[in-house]
Amino acid sequence: MEMTGAQMVIEAMKLEGVDTVFGYPGGAIMNVYDEIYKQNDFRHILTRHEQAAVHAADGYARATGKVGVAFVTSGPGFTNAVTGLATAYMDSVPMVVISGQVPITMIGTDAFQEIDATGISRSCTKHNYLVRSAKELPHILKEAFYIAASGRPGPVHVDIPKDVTAELAKFEYPTHIDLPTYRPTTKGNVRQIKKAAEAICNAKRPVFYLGGGVISSGSADLVREFVQATQIPAVETLMARGSLRHDDPLLLGMVGMHGSYQANMAMSEADLMIALGPRFDDRVTGKLSEFAKHAKVIHVDIDPSSIGKLVDVDYPIVGDLKEVLEVMLPKVKECVDPDRYQAWRNILKRYNEIHPMRFEDSDEVIKPQWVIKRVGEILGDKAIISTDVGQHQMWTAQFYPFSHPRQLVTSGGLGTMGFGFPAAMGVKRGVPDKVSVNFTGDGSILMNIQELVTAVEARLPVVNIILNNHYLGMVRQWQTFFYDKRYAETDLSFQPDFVRLAEACGGVGYRVETKEEFDEALEDAVNKGVVAMIDVIVDREENVLPMVPSGGTLYNMMLEYKD
Amino acid sequence: MKVERRVISVIVQNEHSVLARITSLFAARGYNIETLTVAPIPESDMSRLTIETKGNVRVIEQIIKQLHKLIPTYKVIEHEEMVEKEMVMMKFPINESLANIQALCEAYNGGIANVSSQHIITMVADEPKRVKHFIEAAQRFHPVEIVRGGVVAMERE
Ligand SMILES: Cc1ncc(C[n+]2csc(CCOP(=O)(O)OP(=O)(O)O)c2C)c(N)n1
Numbered sequence: 001m002e003m004t005g006a007q008m009v010i011e012a013m014k015l016e017g018v019d020t021v022f023g024y025p026g027g028a029i030m031n032v033y034d035e036i037y038k039q040n041d042f043r044h045i046l047t048r049h050e051q052a053a054v055h056a057a058d059g060y061a062r063a064t065g066k067v068g069v070a071f072v073t074s075g076p077g078f079t080n081a082v083t084g085l086a087t088a089y090m091d092s093v094p095m096v097v098i099s100g101q102v103p104i105t106m107i108g109t110d111a112f113q114e115i116d117a118t119g120i121s122r123s124c125t126k127h128n129y130l131v132r133s134a135k136e137l138p139h140i141l142k143e144a145f146y147i148a149a150s151g152r153p154g155p156v157h158v159d160i161p162k163d164v165t166a167e168l169a170k171f172e173y174p175t176h177i178d179l180p181t182y183r184p185t186t187k188g189n190v191r192q193i194k195k196a197a198e199a200i201c202n203a204k205r206p207v208f209y210l211g212g213g214v215i216s217s218g219s220a221d222l223v224r225e226f227v228q229a230t231q232i233p234a235v236e237t238l239m240a241r242g243s244l245r246h247d248d249p250l251l252l253g254m255v256g257m258h259g260s261y262q263a264n265m266a267m268s269e270a271d272l273m274i275a276l277g278p279r280f281d282d283r284v285t286g287k288l289s290e291f292a293k294h295a296k297v298i299h300v301d302i303d304p305s306s307i308g309k310l311v312d313v314d315y316p317i318v319g320d321l322k323e324v325l326e327v328m329l330p331k332v333k334e335c336v337d338p339d340r341y342q343a344w345r346n347i348l349k350r351y352n353e354i355h356p357m358r359f360e361d362s363d364e365v366i367k368p369q370w371v372i373k374r375v376g377e378i379l380g381d382k383a384i385i386s387t388d389v390g391q392h393q394m395w396t397a398q399f400y401p402f403s404h405p406r407q408l409v410t411s412g413g414l415g416t417m418g419f420g421f422p423a424a425m426g427v428k429r430g431v432p433d434k435v436s437v438n439f440t441g442d443g444s445i446l447m448n449i450q451e452l453v454t455a456v457e458a459r460l461p462v463v464n465i466i467l468n469n470h471y472l473g474m475v476r477q478w479q480t481f482f483y484d485k486r487y488a489e490t491d492l493s494f495q496p497d498f499v500r501l502a503e504a505c506g507g508v509g510y511r512v513e514t515k516e517e518f519d520e521a522l523e524d525a526v527n528k529g530v531v532a533m534i535d536v537i538v539d540r541e542e543n544v545l546p547m548v549p550s551g552g553t554l555y556n557m558m559l560e561y562k563d
Numbered sequence: 564m565k566v567e568r569r570v571i572s573v574i575v576q577n578e579h580s581v582l583a584r585i586t587s588l589f590a591a592r593g594y595n596i597e598t599l600t601v602a603p604i605p606e607s608d609m610s611r612l613t614i615e616t617k618g619n620v621r622v623i624e625q626i627i628k629q630l631h632k633l634i635p636t637y638k639v640i641e642h643e644e645m646v647e648k649e650m651v652m653m654k655f656p657i658n659e660s661l662a663n664i665q666a667l668c669e670a671y672n673g674g675i676a677n678v679s680s681q682h683i684i685t686m687v688a689d690e691p692k693r694v695k696h697f698i699e700a701a702q703r704f705h706p707v708e709i710v711r712g713g714v715v716a717m718e719r720e
Pocket residue numbers: 388389390391392393415416417418440441442443444445467469471472473474475
């Protein structure tokens with residue numbers, strides 16, 4: 001069938017089963033928007049900024065595991081989307097972003113709203129395309145979805161010149177894709193897996209190091225079974241939160257800069273590290289030469305370039321984590337004796353008794369950690385939690401009782417302030433029967449505050465909880481610790497009235513200064529079913545602890561701060 | 564870790580901006596490109612790039628994996644047992660000894676490519692190390708221009 005390039009885009013969305021597109025129109029993509037107007041297959045949600053459209057698609061993808069989709073126009077529309085692409089790229093989120101481009105005949109002339117979009121997105125996407133004719137569009141779109149979701153997932157950018165969206169061509173959507181140049185290895189090498197299984201059974205102090213790959217490969221159930229069968233303790237990275245249940249006695253907590261003492265000590269003293277889909281980020285490892293230096297390393301990852309990038313690996317296994325675990329688990333079960341690790345578990349338990357993950361609660365002022373724990377008590381696994389970036393993000397990771405994968409949506413790799421709110425809108429759209437909570441800061445929330453309008457209009461009742469410390473708290477903390485309290489440009493005492501701000505856009509707002517007020521506000525916000533802003537005034541000077549100072553060693557944590 | 568020289572061949576889908584993908588990968592990750600040659604592979608829709616690079620073992624391993632990771636990359640050949648050649652053209656003033664220049668070029672697997680009223684142009688194709696020696700030896704004929712072609716390589720077997 002013949003159709004225009006713009007119609008092909010719509011048709012492809014339908015065939016890919018896309019139910020939501022987040023976006024923002026403009027000149028170069030108007031032909032596509034004209035077709036959106038005529039269709040009923042998917043819902044388009046008009047965000048109020050392109051960055052928010054891409055973050056919303058990202059949040060949708062992280063919460064559902066499906067490919068997120070966003071449309072933007074050329075030039076500034078695209079450049080606004082770049083932070084969204086980079087955020088998704090760093091956290092391996094499957095996404096397709098389609099941008100308009102000036103007509104092919106004008107490319108290279110510095111035309112109005114022309115920018116070398118694929119040149120810019122090359123380094124922050126898994127792959128990208130500049131479409132040259134409508135004829136190649138069906139294939140490119142199919143490929144884009146396939147590449148985004150397969151192998152190590154990631155965002156794919158498709159830049160479509162305006163004349164291509166008007167051009168007629170035959171539409172034949174490929175049923176499957178076979179790229180001779182792109183064949184991710186999914187099956188792990190069986191000999192390596194066997195050797196790794198033996199290493200596990202022979203270890204004395206093994207520890208699981210769970211990364212984002214556990215979530216993205218859908219392996220959490222298998223990992224839980226693995227941990228249960230072996231009784232080997234596990235640490236989680238920020239991206240892996242929810243892999244194990246928060247109350248699993250074998251879960252040592254988060255690892256890294258703001259990880260728990262027992263998790264970091266476990267890494268430091270282990271004789272075998274079973275790394276399942278992490279990427280050895282510097283926020284996890286601290287000083288590399290000291291990181292897990294007594295441990296032999298098993299590393300399972302779908303991305304060969306992840307393995308051996310930063311630390312030497314003794315048992316490298318390239319493959320899809322789920323497929324690898326399906327082979328590895330029975331082999332380990334054959335030889336494992338969970339009692340073997342009892343002494344090791346006792347040591348770790350002792351570490352946790354000495355320095356548990358805790359905070360000092362107060363009756364005078366609300367502690368930010370209390371808010372997070374409280375939401376956990378009230379909503380628990382009825383909520384999916386998004387965050388912005390800063391102290392509140394770390395406290396969320398430390399104190400929220402996560403019980404299932406995809407329950408935490410946070411920008412880990414890029415650390416993008418402004419991510420949380422739009423992402424939480426995407427979460428709500430993708431998983432409507434859960435409460436979508438965004439823990440945010442008084443700094444971060446202002447970086448996509450315009451989305452209040454979107455959330456009201458599109459009926460995406462996100463509950464934003466501002467842990468308001470009147471600071472760019474995380475930066476302030478570093479200034480306190482490492483810059484002699486020279487608080488350069490981090491004091492946010494001057495603030496908008498968040499309650500009226502929410503109300504001005506049609507949402508609800510609450511200002512909270514006591515625990516009782518908080519409980520009431522949360523209950524009301526959840527029941528109202530409209531976007532909410534709960535402005536919680538918290539202890540200004542609270543620090544995120546424990547902490548491994550940047551470049552320090554995991555076994556040498558700062559456990560408290562004394563003025 | 565010891566820095567070593569490596570020659571890597573990359574077979575890629577011959578498509579728009581594939582060269583940019585490769586060079587920006589090197590730029591973004593701070594890898595070295597000493598020389599780079601590209602040409603389409605006859606009777607195919609692929610191109611072959613030969614990259615001469617430097618780095619320690621870990622860096623070289625990353626370069627190879629990252630090249631592999633690019634979607635249009637079909638194959639990465641990390642040369643071990645290779646025959647490598649580089650071509651170089653040099654231009655000399657006409658008043659230098661044509662016979663001596665010719666003798667030198669022949670010693671390095673080359674010869675005279677062109678002689679005009681002003682200049683002699685020579686061409687040599689040899690192993691990169693020998694090309695370097697050739698250039699050094701040719702200095703005494705006062706070359707006015709040197710153009711090196713970059714390394715190309717083929718596995719021995
Ligand atoms: C877009 C962006 N700009 C700057 C930073 C650097 N940064 C990291 S945390 C932080 C402070 C965030 O303040 P707030 O949102 O109030 O959170 P808090 O740390 O106070 O909880 C800043 C500025 C960032 N991560 N992202």
